[in-house]
Amino acid sequence: MSDYLLSFISIDINVLGTITDFISGVFMGFIFFILFKYIVLIITAPLRSRLSEDLERHYSDSTVERGHFIKDLLRSLRITVRNVFREIFLSIMIFFVSFFPVLGGVSSPFLFLIQGFYAGFGNYDLWAERHFTY
Numbered sequence: 001m002s003d004y005l006l007s008f009i010s011i012d013i014n015v016l017g018t019i020t021d022f023i024s025g026v027f028m029g030f031i032f033f034i035l036f037k038y039i040v041l042i043i044t045a046p047l048r049s050r051l052s053e054d055l056e057r058h059y060s061d062s063t064v065e066r067g068h069f070i071k072d073l074l075r076s077l078r079i080t081v082r083n084v085f086r087e088i089f090l091s092i093m094i095f096f097v098s099f100f101p102v103l104g105g106v107s108s109p110f111l112f113l114i115q116g117f118y119a120g121f122g123n124y125d126l127w128a129e130r131h132f133t134y
Helices: 002-006 013-043 045-060 069-097 104-131
Strands: none
Touching: 013 045, 013 069, 013 104, 045 069, 045 104, 069 104
């Protein structure tokens, strides 16, 4: 059946395989690029939380609780997994919108803003976890 359908297209099967390999490689690279950012945020969460506590104690002369390594790691994991799915969903939606002629030029800035928002949210969360309960 596939040979019959490919007979209508004048593309060699090796070229078609190369094209699909390239497209899937770009897609996997895109997903890895997004996930790598979050893997780094998860692994460094306890260290960044400790640094945030020390900076807050230095600049505001307030008392900050210490010793929540596991709690910080689990909270960072929960928030990061939620943000990964949201960012990937929005990025895929923008990717599909980019195929429309007028909206294609606007999709790159929106993609940049979405990725910047979620990266900033992961860093801002260190301060917010001590001041807000949600």
